[in-house]
Every structure is written in structure tokens, then in C-alpha cells.
Amino acid sequence: MYGNDFSPGDAPGGGLLGEVEAAEAALRDAAERGRRGGAPGADGDLAEYFAQVVDADQKIEPRDWMPEAYRKTLIRQIAQHAHSEIIGMQPEGNWISRAPSLKRKAILLAKVQDEAGHGLYLYAAAETLGVSRDELVDLLLAGRQKYSSIFNYPTLTWADVGAIGWLVDGAAIVNQVPLCRCSYGPYARAMIRICKEESFHQRQGYEILHTLAHGTPAQKAMAQDAVDRWWYPSLAMFGPPDTDSTHSAQSMAWKIKRFSNDELRQRFVDMCVQQADILGLTIPDPDLRWNDERQSYDFTQPDYDELMRVISGDGPCNRQRTAHRRRAHAEGAWVREAATAYAAKRAQQRKEKVAA
Amino acid sequence: MSERSEQAGQLTAKAEPSPLWEVFVRARRGLSHTHVGSLHAPDAELALRNARDLYTRRQEGVSIWVVPASAITASSPDEKDAFFDPAADKVYRHPTFYEVPDGVAHL
Numbered sequence: 256m257y258g259n260d261f262s263p264g265d266a267p268g269g270g271l272l273g274e275v276e277a278a279e280a281a282l283r284d285a286a287e288r289g290r291r292g293g294a295p296g297a298d299g300d301l302a303e304y305f306a307q308v309v310d311a312d313q314k315i316e317p318r319d320w321m322p323e324a325y326r327k328t329l330i331r332q333i334a335q336h337a338h339s340e341i342i343g344m345q346p347e348g349n350w351i352s353r354a355p356s357l358k359r360k361a362i363l364l365a366k367v368q369d370e371a372g373h374g375l376y377l378y379a380a381a382e383t384l385g386v387s388r389d390e391l392v393d394l395l396l397a398g399r400q401k402y403s404s405i406f407n408y409p410t411l412t413w414a415d416v417g418a419i420g421w422l423v424d425g426a427a428i429v430n431q432v433p434l435c436r437c438s439y440g441p442y443a444r445a446m447i448r449i450c451k452e453e454s455f456h457q458r459q460g461y462e463i464l465h466t467l468a469h470g471t472p473a474q475k476a477m478a479q480d481a482v483d484r485w486w487y488p489s490l491a492m493f494g495p496p497d498t499d500s501t502h503s504a505q506s507m508a509w510k511i512k513r514f515s516n517d518e519l520r521q522r523f524v525d526m527c528v529q530q531a532d533i534l535g536l537t538i539p540d541p542d543l544r545w546n547d548e549r550q551s552y553d554f555t556q557p558d559y560d561e562l563m564r565v566i567s568g569d570g571p572c573n574r575q576r577t578a579h580r581r582r583a584h585a586e587g588a589w590v591r592e593a594a595t596a597y598a599a600k601r602a603q604q605r606k607e608k609v610a611a
Numbered sequence: 612m613s614e615r616s617e618q619a620g621q622l623t624a625k626a627e628p629s630p631l632w633e634v635f636v637r638a639r640r641g642l643s644h645t646h647v648g649s650l651h652a653p654d655a656e657l658a659l660r661n662a663r664d665l666y667t668r669r670q671e672g673v674s675i676w677v678v679p680a681s682a683i684t685a686s687s688p689d690e691k692d693a694f695f696d697p698a699a700d701k702v703y704r705h706p707t708f709y710e711v712p713d714g715v716a717h718l
Binding site: 318350365375376379382387388389445452464544545594595597598601602 | 626628629648649650651653654657664665668669685688
């Protein structure tokens with residue numbers, strides 16, 4: 256349980272899913288509350304009205320006035336989020352044909368299908384801000400918009416699929432649950448949908464690791480190796496430390512972001528320690544220690560220089576990931592053209608039928 | 612809704628992106644269709660199939676409507692007063708406006 260803006264009693268289901276439900280309930284409450292001061296008049300101060308809506312914890316909607324910088328920062332963040340879902344299909348997709356049982360394969364397929372869906376929800380949310388999806392996809396392919404650093408790491412064994420579910424999706428949920436309360440309505444609603452599904456991803460990953468960790472010594476070693484390799488990249492997913500985070504202060508003032516990078520990272524560590532214990536696996540940090548004074552774990556920070564290198568394009572799989580996406584896009588061009596041509600032909604036929 | 616396609620149209624220089632569709636799903640018999648999101652597809656049939664995969668993977672619904680976003684006209688927040696306020700001075704439209712004498716049954 257985490258989150259300091261509401262008590263555990265607010266979360267009916269308990270845990271992360273309970274918080275998503277609480278956010279959903281808060282969204283409905285906010286919609287039912289009348290806005291302070293009502294709508295702005297013809298000569299009303301739009302900036303003042305925007306500030307009032309955000310202060311009252313209500314949602315900004317596509318047709319509301321918003322500061323240009325708010326629009327820009329949301330487009331950047333939502334697009335990057337959408338790109339991450341799409342690129343994130345690759346590391347796991349790598350193991351679909353090699354999953355160790357039919358059940359695991361079917362689950363992995365469902366999960367990768369979810370990621371595609373999450374990408375689409377998010378592109379749709381970004382489009383409400385006045386960009387087109389095609390434009391965003393072009394920016395991704397041109398390397399002018401980023402995706403999460405984590406997907407530039409390779410999946411070397413089956414256990415990596417488990418580690419991605421537990422650690423990577425776990426970190427994503429810790430990051431995304433507060434976004435369910437984001438001030439921009441379409442983004443908040445997309446995050447509520449996504450978090451509910453993401454919770455399935457995290458649990459299936461945990462189950463894979465649990466099965467391996469309680470299997471043969473070789474399976475356990477494989478699980479431990481995967482956790483060893485994914486631990487620090489997962490911690491780095493929360494972004495640079497607060498002292499170096501460029502967008503944080505403004506995003507928090509606008510209630511896009513609710514907690515700082517370091518706060519979320521700390522929560523993630525505190526959650527993982529107990530979960531690792533039950534797995535019977537070790538977190539690869541010799542300095543991980545309970546701090547009684549802070550009521551939290553002390554831990555070794557990830558290598559932020561490495562994070563910067565990976566973000567700027569020099570990670571283990573950056574080139575492979577973008578090359579794959581570019582190839583799929585280029586080789587799919589004729590299929591998209593065929594679909595457009597067929598739709599035009601059908602529309603023409605219908606028109607002729609009506610005329611006849 | 613419709614403002615998306617207008618704005619998107621202005622900003623895209625690319626030729627013929629596939630159009631945007633708004634998706635409405637009815638969760639169960641007896642409930643109404645609810646807007647669940649949007650998607651791009653070249654035609655209505657593909658929009659329907661994609662909506663099925665995208666928005667009803669977990670038994671979310673029994674009926675789907677897809678509508679081209681360009682076919683929707685939305686009210687604007689600026690018109691909020693003119694559009695919706697007159698209801699406030701016509702309280703007699705609500706049954707609670709009328710006083711019922713004590714002792715009247717079935718009214």
C-alpha cells in the first residue's frame with residue numbers, strides 16, 4: 256500500500272488494484288461536483304478557470320482551454336508512454352515461439368496483445384490533444400521521440416519473461432497508478448483501464464518466477480540470474496533522481512504527476528523486498544537494508560550514467576528495437592494502402608447502389 | 612470527439628491517414644451503449660473488428676457501435692451557459708416542484 260493523499264480505507268480492493276478503484280471512484284466524484292465559479296464567460300479569464308479546475312481536482316477535457324506548455328508536455332509524456340507499449344512488445348515477443356508450455360505461451364500471447372491495446376488507448380488519448388497518431392509514429396521512427404529505457408535490454412532466457420512481468424510491469428504500475436488521478440481526463444481514464452490489465456501482467460510474471468524458483472536448481476539459478484540483470488534497469492525506469500529531473504516541478508503543479516521519481520522508486524523497492532522474500536530469490540544489492548528511522552529500505556541507486564547512455568540511443572538493443580519497428584512499418588506500407596483502396600472502393604460501390 | 616479529427620487534420624501533412632472512429636459498447640442487455648474510446652481503421656468493418664479486439668477482450672460487452680469521429684458534432688464548453696442553463700429556471704419540469712396535499716396516495 257502506498258500513496259499519501261488517501262488512506263488505506265479508501266482502497267476497497269486493497270493493494271495497487273484497490274488504489275486504481277479508488278482513483279476511478281474519485282474521478283466519478285469529481286465529475287459530480289459542480290465546478291467552482293462555473294464556466295468562464297465570453298471575457299472570462301481562461302487561465303484562472305484552468306487553475307480552478309486543476310485546484311478542485313477536476314479533470315481538464317479536450318475542448319477546455321489549456322496552457323500551451325501543458326498541452327505540449329502531455330503530448331510528450333503520453334506519446335512516449337504509447338511508444339513504450341509498442342516497443343515493449345519486442346523483448347517479450349522474442350519468447351512467444353519458445354515458451355516452455357502451451358499454457359505459458361497462451362498467457363504470453365494475451366499479454367503482448369494487451370500491450371498493443373495499451374499503446375492504442377494511449378495514442379487515442381494523445382490525439383485528443385490535437386496531434387495525429389501517424390505524426391507520433393513518424394516521430395518515434397525518426398528517433399525524435401523516446402520510449403522507456405527498459406526495452407533496450409535483451410531477453411536472454413525464459414526467466415526474463417518472468418522478471419519483466421514482476422519487476423518491469425511492477426515498476427510501471429507503481430508509476431502509473433498515481434497517473435489514474437492525473438488532471439487530464441482522457442489520460443486518467445486510459446490509465447485506469449491500463450492499470451487493471453497491467454496487474455495481470457505483473458502477477459503472471461511473479462508466478463513464472465515463483466514456479467522457477469521452486470523448481471530444479473537450474474531453474475532457480477535461471478530465475479536468480481534474470482532478477483540480477485533486470486533489477487537496476489527496473490529501478491532506472493523511474494527516471495533521473497529528483498535533483499536532475501527537468502519536468503517534475505511543473506508537472507506536479509499541474510497535477511499531471513503526483514509523486515517525484517525518487518518517492519516512487521522508494522515505494523517500489525519497499526514493495527519488492529517482501530515479494531522477493533516469498534519468491535526465495537535475492538535482490539542483487541548488498542547494501543539493501545531496512546532503515547528504522549525512515550521506515551523504508553536503504554538501497555543502492557541505479558547507474559544514472561548508464562540510464563543516460565541508454566536513453567540517448569546507446570543501450571544494448573536500441574538499434575535492434577528501432578530497426579525492427581521501422582522495418583515492420585515500411586514492409587506494411589502496401590497492406591495499409593490496400594486497406595485504404597479497398598475501403599474507397601466499397602464506399603464507391605455503396606454510393607452507386609444508393610444512386611441506382 | 613469531432614474536434615480531434617479537425618485538429619488532427621490541420622496538423623497532419625501526410626496523405627490519407629486512416630480515419631478515426633469512436634467506439635460505444637453496451638455492457639449487458641438492458642444497459643445503454645457507453646463511449647469507451649476511439650481507434651483508427653480504414654473502414655467500418657475493420658473498425659468493428661478492431662474495436663472487438665481492443666475494447667472487449669475481457670467480456671466488457673455484448674454490442675458494439677462504431678461511428679466515424681467526423682460524423683459527431685460536439686457542444687463547446689463556451690456554449691455551456693446558453694445550452695444548459697435554461698433548465699435551471701424551469702424547475703416546474705421536475706415532479707418535486709409540485710406540492711402534494713397530505714394523505715394523497717399513489718401520486
